[in-house]
């Protein structure tokens with residue numbers, strides 16, 4: 001079988017299985033087995049594959065045809081310009097989550113050496129990107145999932161950040177609350193899909209990504225409510241919070257955050273002493289994706 005034949009066959013098989021990015025998936029799966037770039041596939045269409053190459057390509061293509069996400073098959077994803085390991089224990093970091101990184105990095109002039117809590121760290125995507133681009137920052141990544149903990153620790157080591165990024169297995173901000181520790185910044189991309197919507201998502205998400213990374217309860221807002229309830233005891237003054245939200249959730253989440261930060265501001269000697277600013281940021285598709293608050 002030649003490269004051209006393998007590519008043609010893979011694209012056809014993936015299209016038949018309903019895979020949206022059939023050509024891209026086929027190209028990436030073949031490139032990975034051959035250890036070559038995309039240009040090579042098209043520059044050498046007549047290259048004859050070995051039996052072992054054919055077998056490995058067929059294996060990858062049938063996994064993808066069963067709708068397993070491409071990133072779980074290759075084991076890597078790029079997030080904010082950094083390569084990260086991913087697998088079935090963690091959500092695949094999405095491009096829209098890069099807006100959360102942008103928002104937090106925009107606060108660099110406020111602190112030299114902040115402590116940032118990344119709640120629901122998953123693969124460690126936010127923790128790694130923030131630590132990489134904010135050399136003075138210390139980050140604590142928190143996640144309930146033991147599997148995510150393992151993946152995140154490998155990603156932290158992979159990028160040489162273990163001296164500034166630590167991980168705790170635990171529920172929301174309890175690991176900080178338990179030690180009376182405060183954070184300057186709390187960042188989170190929590191599970192926010194309404195429970196009843198999950199089965200209707202594309203198979204790559206519904207069947208393969210961890211339920212604990214998706215399920216935000218009946219209306220999708222359960223985790224925000226619990227997280228914001230804990231904020232007044234954890235957030236420093238000055239302090240800042242940024243969370244990712246699902247499409248259509250920004251208004252409700254901003255109201256919940258304003259209530260919580262109102263308590264923070266009031267608790268530090270009254271609203272006159274602590275000023276609160278809140279806002280939302282849109283993603284590249286124009287959807288309100290990040291809700292944030294800053295107390296100064």
Ligand SMILES: C[S@@+](CC[C@H](N)C(=O)[O-])C[C@H]1O[C@@H](n2cnc3c(N)ncnc32)[C@H](O)[C@@H]1O
Nearest residue numbers: 091093120121122143144145171172189212213
């Ligand atoms: C949507 S994923 C986000 C992963 C990663 N931060 C990212 O942006 O790609 C949500 C993560 O929150 C974790 N999680 C869910 N409930 C949690 C809780 N109560 N406390 C801590 N982590 C939780 C899940 O295990 C999952 O890794």
